[in-house]
Amino acid sequence: MSERWQPQTEHEHAVMRVLTSIRAVSDAMERMHSGMRGDMDMNATDVAALRLLIIRERNGRPVSPRDIARHLRISTASTTKLLDRLVVSGHVERRPHPSDRRARVVVLTDPARETFFRVFGDRLRAMRSMAMGYDEAELAVVARFLDDLSHAMDPDD
Amino acid sequence: MSERWQPQTEHEHAVMRVLTSIRAVSDAMERMHSGMRGDMDMNATDVAALRLLIIRERNGRPVSPRDIARHLRISTASTTKLLDRLVVSGHVERRPHPSDRRARVVVLTDPARETFFRVFGDRLRAMRSMAMGYDEAELAVVARFLDDLSHAMDPDD
DNA sequence: TCGAATCGCTAGCTTCTCTAGCAATGTCTG
DNA sequence: CAGACATTGCTAGAGAAGCTAGCGATTCGA
Numbered sequence: 333m334s335e336r337w338q339p340q341t342e343h344e345h346a347v348m349r350v351l352t353s354i355r356a357v358s359d360a361m362e363r364m365h366s367g368m369r370g371d372m373d374m375n376a377t378d379v380a381a382l383r384l385l386i387i388r389e390r391n392g393r394p395v396s397p398r399d400i401a402r403h404l405r406i407s408t409a410s411t412t413k414l415l416d417r418l419v420v421s422g423h424v425e426r427r428p429h430p431s432d433r434r435a436r437v438v439v440l441t442d443p444a445r446e447t448f449f450r451v452f453g454d455r456l457r458a459m460r461s462m463a464m465g466y467d468e469a470e471l472a473v474v475a476r477f478l479d480d481l482s483h484a485m486d487p488d489d
Numbered sequence: 490m491s492e493r494w495q496p497q498t499e500h501e502h503a504v505m506r507v508l509t510s511i512r513a514v515s516d517a518m519e520r521m522h523s524g525m526r527g528d529m530d531m532n533a534t535d536v537a538a539l540r541l542l543i544i545r546e547r548n549g550r551p552v553s554p555r556d557i558a559r560h561l562r563i564s565t566a567s568t569t570k571l572l573d574r575l576v577v578s579g580h581v582e583r584r585p586h587p588s589d590r591r592a593r594v595v596v597l598t599d600p601a602r603e604t605f606f607r608v609f610g611d612r613l614r615a616m617r618s619m620a621m622g623y624d625e626a627e628l629a630v631v632a633r634f635l636d637d638l639s640h641a642m643d644p645d646d
Numbered sequence: 647t648c649g650a651a652t653c654g655c656t657a658g659c660t661t662c663t664c665t666a667g668c669a670a671t672g673t674c675t676g
Numbered sequence: 677c678a679g680a681c682a683t684t685g686c687t688a689g690a691g692a693a694g695c696t697a698g699c700g701a702t703t704c705g706a
Contacts, residue, residue: 337617346628347620353635354616355544360643361515362537366562375663375693376533380519387512397654405523410694412655417693426654434653434702458641459511460494463504466634471503473627474634478510480622484615486517532662532694554685567663569686574662591671591684 354481364455371451374421377404381414382423385440386448394437396429423447511638521612528608531578534561538571539580542597543605551594553586580604 339345369379381400388395401411415438418424423444429435449456463471496502526536538557545552558568572595575581580601586592606613620628 343625346625346632347617350620350628350632350635351616353632353639356639357514357635357642358518359544360639361518364642370562405527407695408654413693432703436654455642459508459638460504462637462641463507465637466630468500468503470630470634471507473623473630475503475507475510477623477627477631478507478514480619481616482510482513482517484619485514485521485612564664565685570662589672593685
């Protein structure tokens, strides 16, 4: 994870251990997502799009095809085909945008939500019960660290 | 991140905040990796393969084509072509396996390592200096949490 | 008001992954 | 020790999915 940096102090060793753990998490996430792909019989970007929709829905924010293109860093043309696939498979629907008649709003169907949580419910529950084993003070530190980590990894938020 | 689970106690709220932060990290990682893809002008799996090689190399463990196939969950045929690409682009070399004459060992070239750290050095340094802001006790908690998280996300280790 | 920008789409091409099957090598069993 | 079976990495050919270029419709801004 680092170039030629070698930890000297005990504190630096602790930093390196954390970086190693981050790498492990990165790996586990990748495997979880590709497992998702296998379980739901979809390709990687389609699953990533579904994840975006699930997350945005929780926040109550609408998702346009362009949002998906930007988030997944694929072209709008590819996004059109992606949505075609998800519409055909019954995971999403294209709705007219309420105020902009050029735009669309992409919404999840009930079966898609169901399938998603059926497939990932186990993992989510495992993560939740794992976190339950930490007290509030510890969780606060972890949450703060994770938010800092997000910003360090993705400067353009 | 959860189905119909709603936090009741203050402790459960803290758990939910952590799960939200995990989601943010997941997102940031995905964006970092796809940024990697753009910066190094490679596709997603090729970059993932390179990351695997970098990590395994640090641990001193050799990587076979089959390891790559298993890790990325792609077929061995796709792996052969993947390696063809990486060999042509000068990122890896195929070496004979020392004891199994059917097998190969895939090794990184110097230029590949160089390019990798040139492109991601910034992010790595940002992550390191971010972690430096936490004391040893906090880092210990975070590291333990992250390791637990890895296991919760990836049951088959 | 009118030109420029944005939105989502189509067409055609390229790239990447998959299935099926191969020879070579290694491992297990009777 | 011999023969059956498994494993490794490869090739060929088909199919899936991404990209660029360009379109009509709509909206924004000078």
